[in-house]
Amino acid sequence: MKYDFDSIVERKHTHSTKWLKFSDPNIIPMWIADMDFACPKEITDPMRERVDQGIFGYTDTPDELTQILKDRIKLRSGWDIEEEWVVWVPGAVVALNLACKTALAPGEIVVTPSPIYAPFDDASENMARGMVKNFLIDNNGRMELDFDATEELLSKDTKMLFFCNPHNPGGTVFNKKEITTLVEICKRHNITICSDEIHCDLILQDDLEHFHLASLNEYAKQNSITILGPCKTFNLAGFPLAASIIPNKELREDFIQNTKGIVSHIDNLAFVASSAAYKYAGEWHKELIEYLQENKKILIEGLNKIDGLSLSGPEAGFLAWVDCRETGLDTPGDFFINHAGVGVYDGSWFGREGYIRLNFGCPRSVLEESIERIQKAFSQRN
Ligand SMILES: Cc1ncc(COP(=O)(O)O)c(C=O)c1O
Numbered sequence: 001m002k003y004d005f006d007s008i009v010e011r012k013h014t015h016s017t018k019w020l021k022f023s024d025p026n027i028i029p030m031w032i033a034d035m036d037f038a039c040p041k042e043i044t045d046p047m048r049e050r051v052d053q054g055i056f057g058y059t060d061t062p063d064e065l066t067q068i069l070k071d072r073i074k075l076r077s078g079w080d081i082e083e084e085w086v087v088w089v090p091g092a093v094v095a096l097n098l099a100c101k102t103a104l105a106p107g108e109i110v111v112t113p114s115p116i117y118a119p120f121d122d123a124s125e126n127m128a129r130g131m132v133k134n135f136l137i138d139n140n141g142r143m144e145l146d147f148d149a150t151e152e153l154l155s156k157d158t159k160m161l162f163f164c165n166p167h168n169p170g171g172t173v174f175n176k177k178e179i180t181t182l183v184e185i186c187k188r189h190n191i192t193i194c195s196d197e198i199h200c201d202l203i204l205q206d207d208l209e210h211f212h213l214a215s216l217n218e219y220a221k222q223n224s225i226t227i228l229g230p231c232k233t234f235n236l237a238g239f240p241l242a243a244s245i246i247p248n249k250e251l252r253e254d255f256i257q258n259t260k261g262i263v264s265h266i267d268n269l270a271f272v273a274s275s276a277a278y279k280y281a282g283e284w285h286k287e288l289i290e291y292l293q294e295n296k297k298i299l300i301e302g303l304n305k306i307d308g309l310s311l312s313g314p315e316a317g318f319l320a321w322v323d324c325r326e327t328g329l330d331t332p333g334d335f336f337i338n339h340a341g342v343g344v345y346d347g348s349w350f351g352r353e354g355y356i357r358l359n360f361g362c363p364r365s366v367l368e369e370s371i372e373r374i375q376k377a378f379s380q381r382n
Pocket residue numbers: 033090091092093094117164168196198199231237240241242
């Protein structure tokens with residue numbers, strides 16, 4: 001490998017949210033979704049150059065970034081977006097909240113998958129909109145949509161559906177057939193779809209590919225908000241930036257209107273880092289996927305040796321959704337933290353008990369140490 005994913009980079013002194021969470025310094029933090037890999041110099045050199053210039057005044061969104069995104073999406077998936085469809089916002093969660101405010105009037109309802117990355121649930125609450133949960137089914141470790149149950153949830157007040165593909169926390173890469181069925185349901189009920197595709201560039205299985213929901217057909221195009229960006233792929237979560245792709249002009253204008261006076265402009269360095277990542281860090285990205293594939297394999301082997309734990313994914317990303325239901329633990333996350341010293345998320349944060357989510361975007365030695373700790377803790381459990 002040309003790039004070094006094995007080195008351990010000290011992060012505590014950087015106010016890292018991930019590394020400051022646990023007061024016990026012996027706990028390995030594997031909870032929040034950022035990786036412990038340094039960005040390559042293809043990203044940091046342009047940032048350094050920008051910093052050396054020394055002036056950080058108000059900054060316009062560079063058209064170049066939108067052009068780069070457009071070309072990238074076309075090249076990777078064939079989806080031909082137009083530059084004017086793209087609204088940049090400081091982070092995907094901002095876009096989720098804006099989507100709720102824009103597509104739903106007070107009293108209207110969003111259908112939200114469950115389990116789900118908790119800010120999806122928060123968005124409808126933040127915006128004082130209604131929400132119904134759409135429970136995913138665990139099909140041998142693959143979290144899947146129950147289409148009949150989805151349709152039964154819909155009422156005349158349901159106006160939006162949240163979709164997360166690849167899914168967080170399940171790691172499912174929904175295929176074209178599943179997306180088609182979902183869009184058909186939404187079309188029958190005239191529902192807008194907000195599709196969070198922030199993990200779409202991290203597909204881990206060679207036999208799978210990401211399909212952009214909005215590229216399916218005219219209905220999907222005219223009734224969707226797609227959220228994606230470089231932050232997960234290139235480990236840039238500290239520079240919040242996400243593209244909201246909204247082909248429908250009216251929906252887009254309402255969305256933009258809702259940003260006014262509230263949503264801050266985007267960080268100077270976020271643009272520099274993101275443009276550089278998309279332009280120059282392709283090889284790093286390729287090697288990252290290979291490294292994550294191997295980490296995933298090691299984790300699956302290590303955890304499946306433990307009675308009561310079951311892991312088969314994820315199909316994408318660096319977050320493993322581990323089924324712990326057979327352990328009989330009420331809050332398996334607490335056991336991982338307090339007995340193994342591995343700082344995971346309990347599934348309850350995502351709305352599903354009996355699971356944990358473990359971030360394996362870390363150097364191999366750290367992963368191996370954490371697997372050993374988990375194996376030891378379970379072997380000593382009485
Ligand atoms: C599906 C999904 N959407 C949004 C986010 C957060 O994105 P941002 O930090 O850009 O708000 C995450 C972070 O883990 C995520 O997994």
